[in-house]
Amino acid sequence: MGRSHVGIQLMGEPQAEIDVCLRGLLSQGFDARKVPLASGEIATAGREDILVFAGSYRPALHVPARLSDLAGSRRSRTILFLDAMDPRSFSEFEQAGFFFVNVTTDMSVKSLVGLIAEVDPQAVYQASKTAALRASMSSGIADAVVDLFGRLRADPVAPALAESARQRWAMDELIGKSPMSVWIDLIQNYHDGTAQHCALVSGYTLAFARALGVGKEQTGRLFDAAFFHDVGKALIPLEILDKPGPLDPAEWEIMKRHVLHSYDILSRDAQTNGEIARVARDHHEYLDGTGxxxxxxxxxxxxxxxxxxxxxxxxALTEKRAYKPPKPFDEAYSVLASMAGTKLDPDLVRMFEKVAAESDGGHQPVMSAA
Ligand SMILES: [Fe+2]
Ligand SMILES: [Fe+2]
Structure with missing residues (x-):
């Protein structure tokens, strides 16, 4: 993103309230710390830092000039939570250039994150990504998905199914807490192309299931179908999967066999030999019969x-492959739209637009208090 690091500096009173906010911000991925009131330490805060001042407004102590000393040249990045203040004093703060907030005795993590989003949306996006990365590391999403394809070459399907249940839980949690774009950024850092693709399709499928409003049971079926749809690629030679250019006709014929390999692999297990195997076999079919x-x-x-x-x-359009850069989300959606009615279900393509829009950028973070 090419921007400076943003830290959140908290100072004020009561201390218990500041501590609750500090813990909440840290758990949501923010780089936050508490600094003593009127401490000289504030002067060492980075230029990009956001200062949060909370406490009672006592004119003798906290006149705007005094606060402006504390905030230095970063007044527009200072958020004030003041109580016991005469509303007539609002304009003094505004004139002093503060991001003025409200007279309140209730500084919650949720309201604070909302205000930080107004001062600097990117700071919230970055925090959300940090929190997502942390969660994904603890649940092992990256390793597990990359491992899956290796194991499916020889092992029974059952262990992979157990893995799928764990992944769905972890992904659902991440996608629920973070903007969709955070999830995509996260997955795009993986190196194993097919595992990356499988995780990305699973993430889009979960987001689509949410957009369609389908129930829990059907979301589970959709997730498993997405998670396993390309397992047959485990049997396609790497020279073909990672070829840094277009496939020749013979290679293309080999590549197309991945759907039948998927079907064979998934037919090994009673839990996957029905719908999941069929979706894996049919996911390159088109409504007009050209698939x-x-x-x-x-x-x-x-x-x-x-x-x-x-x-x-x-x-496939929005991920980086050996032979192509990722397409921007709006262009990728235009490709889907151009296939609607002939090759793809037009109603579903229309409903997918919301998922495509949510995937674009990290500028509308949706955060809730933990
Ligand atoms: Fe695929
Ligand atoms: Fe495929």
């Missing part, structure tokens, strides 16, 4: 497959 492997069409393609196909195409 593969069977060229089935229209009603022969069920809803769950239609959903996964949309998420799969959007993921």
């Amino acid at each position: 593969y492997p069977q060229g089935i069409r229209g009603r022969e393609i069920d809803d769950i497959t239609r959903i996964i196909t949309i998420c799969d195409i959007f993921a």
Whole structure:
């Protein structure tokens, strides 16, 4: 992002309230610390830091000139929570250039994060990403997804299914707490291309399930179908998967077999040999019959497959591959829109627009107090 680091400096009173906010901000990924009131330490705060001052307004002690000393040249990045203040004094603070807030005795983490978002939306986005990274490390998403494909080459499917349940829980939690773009940034740091793709399709599918308002049970089925849809690529030679250019016709024929390999792998286990295996086999089929492997069409393609196909195409377009850079989200959505009605379900493509928009950038963070 090419920007300076943002820290949150908290000072004021009562101390118990400041401590609650400090813990809340730290748990949400902010770099926050408490500084003693009127401490000289404030002078060492970075230029990008946001200062939060809380406490009672006592004119003798906290006249605007005094606060402006504390905040130095960063007054527009100072958030004030003051109580016991005469509302007529508001204008003094505004004129002194503070990001003036309110007269309140209730400084909650939620309101503070909302105000930080107004002063510096990117700071909230970065914090959200830090929190997501931390959570993903503790739940091992990165390692587990990358491992999955190696294990599926030989092992039974059951351990992978157990892994899928853990991943869904962890991803759902991350996507619920962070902007979709945080999740995408996170996954794009993985190196194993197919594992990255599988995780990205799973994330888009969860977000799509939320947008469609489907229930918990169906969300679970959608997630598993997404998570396993490309497992057959474990049997495609790496020279083809990672070829830094277009595939020739013979290579393309080998690549297309991944759907049948997926079907074979998933048919090994009773839990995956029905719907999950079928979606994996059919996720490259199109409504107009131009897809593969069977060229089935229209009603022969069920809803769950239609959903996964949309998420799969959007993921493929927006991820970096050996042979292409990622497409911007709006362009990727235009590609989907151009396929709606002929190859893809037009109603579903329309409903996916919300997911595509949420995926774009990190500028509208949605944070809630932990
Ligand atoms: Fe595929
Ligand atoms: Fe795929």
